[in-house]
Amino acid sequence: MISRKELQYVSKQVKDVPFPGVNYAADVMENLQSAFKAYEQKYQDKSYNFMLSNGEEFTFEILAKNLAHLLGINYKNLLSDFMEPVRTRELGLKPGEQTTSFEMLKIIIDRAEDIIRHDATAKNRKILNYYKIMIRCIAFSKLSTFESFDFGCINFDKEKYSKTGQLFPGDSTKILFTPSDEAITPYFIMGLKKAEDGIYIPETVMAPENFYKYLIDQTLLLPIQVIISSNDELNKICATPAEKLNLLNMYKGLIGLYQTNSFIDIFADYESTLKENKKRPAIIS
Numbered sequence: 001m002i003s004r005k006e007l008q009y010v011s012k013q014v015k016d017v018p019f020p021g022v023n024y025a026a027d028v029m030e031n032l033q034s035a036f037k038a039y040e041q042k043y044q045d046k047s048y049n050f051m052l053s054n055g056e057e058f059t060f061e062i063l064a065k066n067l068a069h070l071l072g073i074n075y076k077n078l079l080s081d082f083m084e085p086v087r088t089r090e091l092g093l094k095p096g097e098q099t100t101s102f103e104m105l106k107i108i109i110d111r112a113e114d115i116i117r118h119d120a121t122a123k124n125r126k127i128l129n130y131y132k133i134m135i136r137c138i139a140f141s142k143l144s145t146f147e148s149f150d151f152g153c154i155n156f157d158k159e160k161y162s163k164t165g166q167l168f169p170g171d172s173t174k175i176l177f178t179p180s181d182e183a184i185t186p187y188f189i190m191g192l193k194k195a196e197d198g199i200y201i202p203e204t205v206m207a208p209e210n211f212y213k214y215l216i217d218q219t220l221l222l223p224i225q226v227i228i229s230s231n232d233e234l235n236k237i238c239a240t241p242a243e244k245l246n247l248l249n250m251y252k253g254l255i256g257l258y259q260t261n262s263f264i265d266i267f268a269d270y271e272s273t274l275k276e277n278k279k280r281p282a283i284i285s
Contacts, residue, residue: 001182001183002135002138002180002182002184002185002207003184004184004209006131006134006135007131007135007184007185007207007209009129009131009132010072010129010131010132010135010207011132012129013074013077013129014074014077014126014127014128014129015124015125015126017126017129017130017131019119019120019122019126019130020130020131022116022120024130024134025116025119025120025128025130026112026116027134028128028130028133028134028137029109029112029115029116031133031134031137031138031141032071032108032109032112032133032137033109033112034137034141035071035136035137035140035141036067036071036105036106036109038140038141038144039062039067039140039144042144042146043061043062043144044064045230045231046061046228046229046230047059047060047061047199047228047229048060048061048146048226048227048228048229049226049227049229050146050153050223050225050226051223051224051225051226052153052221052222052223052224052268053221053222053223053224053244053265053266053267053268053269053270054155054219054221054265054266054267054268054269055267055268055269056155056221056268058174058200059198059199059200060192060199060200060201060202061199061200061201062201062202063201064100064102065100065101065102066101066201066202066203067101067102067105068101068102068104068105069101070136070140070202070204070205071105071133071136071137071140071205072129072132072133072134072135072136072137073101073104073105073108073128073133074129075101075104078091078104078127079098082125083125083127085125086118086125086127089118090111090114090115090118090127091104091107091108091111091115091127092107092111093107108127108128115127115128135207136205138180138188138207139180139188139189139190139205139206139207140190140205142178142180142188143176143178143188143190143205145178146223146226146228147226147228147235147237148243149223149226149239149240149243149244149247150178150179150243151176151177151178151223152176152177152178152220152221152222152223152247152250152251153174153175153176153177153220153221153222153223154174154175154176154177154214154215154218154219154220154221155173155174155218155219155220155221155265156168156172156173156174156175156191156214156218157217157218157219158171158172158173160216160217160218161213161214161216161218163216163217164213164216166210166213168191169204170191170193170203170204171193171203172191172192172193172203172204173192173193173194174191174192174200175189175190175191175192175214176189176190176192177189177190177211177214179250180207182207184209185207185208185209185211186211187208187211188205188206188207189205189206189207189208189211189214190202190204190205190206191203191204191205191206212254212257212258212260215254215255215258215260215262216258216260216261216262217260217261217262218260218262218263219262219263219264219265220251220262220263220264220265221264221265221266222239222244222247222248222264222266222269223239223247224238224239224244224269225237225238225239244269248264248266251264252264
C-alpha cells in the first residue's frame with residue numbers, strides 16, 4: 001500500500017530523499033521493468049482513438065521520448081555535468097556521450113543491481129528517486145488496460161481546478177483516471193495535453209490524495225469506443241452496456257460522496273442508443 005511518507009518524497013529532488021533500503025529498491029526496479037513491458041505491449045508504435053459519450057473523438061499516443069519522465073526518471077538531472085562521473089561509472093556512458101531518455105531508461109533497467117548498490121552508499125550523486133518511480137510505475141501499469149473500459153475521462157478545465165485552491169502545473173485538458181485499490185490515493189490519474197499535431201500525449205501520471213478536487217465543476221465523459229492502431233493491425237472495441245453502466249455508477253457515486261457539482265455528458269451516446277432502438281421493429285405480443 002502507498003503511504004503518505006512515500007508521497008511526501010515524490011516531488012522532491014533525488015538528492016533530498018533517503019535511500020529506501022535494498023529490498024524496497026529492488027521492488028522498485030521490478031515495477032519499473034513491468035511498466036516498461038506494459039509500454040512495449042500496449043503503447044509502442046500504437047495509437048488509441050477514443051470516442052466519448054459527448055460525441056467527441058481524440059487520438060492518444062505515448063511517445064518513447066516521454067516514457068522515462070512518465071515513469072519518474074529525472075533525465076535532465078542524469079545529463080547534468082554534476083552527474084557525469086556517475087554516468088561514466090554506473091551507466092557505462094563515455095564522458096560527453098549523449099543518449100536519449102528512452103535509451104537511458106533501458107540502461108537503468110539493465111543495470112538495476114549496480115545502480116542500487118551505488119545509491120545505497122552514495123552520500124550525493126544518487127541516481128534515482130525510488131519513491132517517485134514506484135508510485136509512477138504502479139499508476140502507469142494500472143492505466144494500461146483501456147480495452148476493458150475500467151477508466152474515466154474528465155474534460156479538464158485548469159481554471160476551474162484553480163478555484164479549489166490548487167494549482168495544476170501542466171497543460172492537460174483531459175484527465176484519465178482509474179481506481180487504484182489504495183487507501184489514501186483511491187484513484188490514479190494521467191493528464192493528457194494536445195500536441196501541435198493534434199495528438200494527445202500524457203504529460204504526467206499521479207496518485208493524488210485530493211482526487212475529488214479534480215472533479216469539482218468539471219465535465220465527466222464515458223469512453224464508449226476505442227480503436228487501437230498499429231503498423232499492421234486495427235482493433236475496434238466498443239464498451240458494453242454493463243461497462244458503461246459501471247462507469248456511470250462510479251461517476252454518480254463520486255459526485256454524491258464529494259458533492260463535486262460535476263456534469264456527466266452522455267447526450268451523444270444516449271441519442272445514438274435511441275436511434276438504434278428506433279430502427280428495431282416493434283414486438284407485438
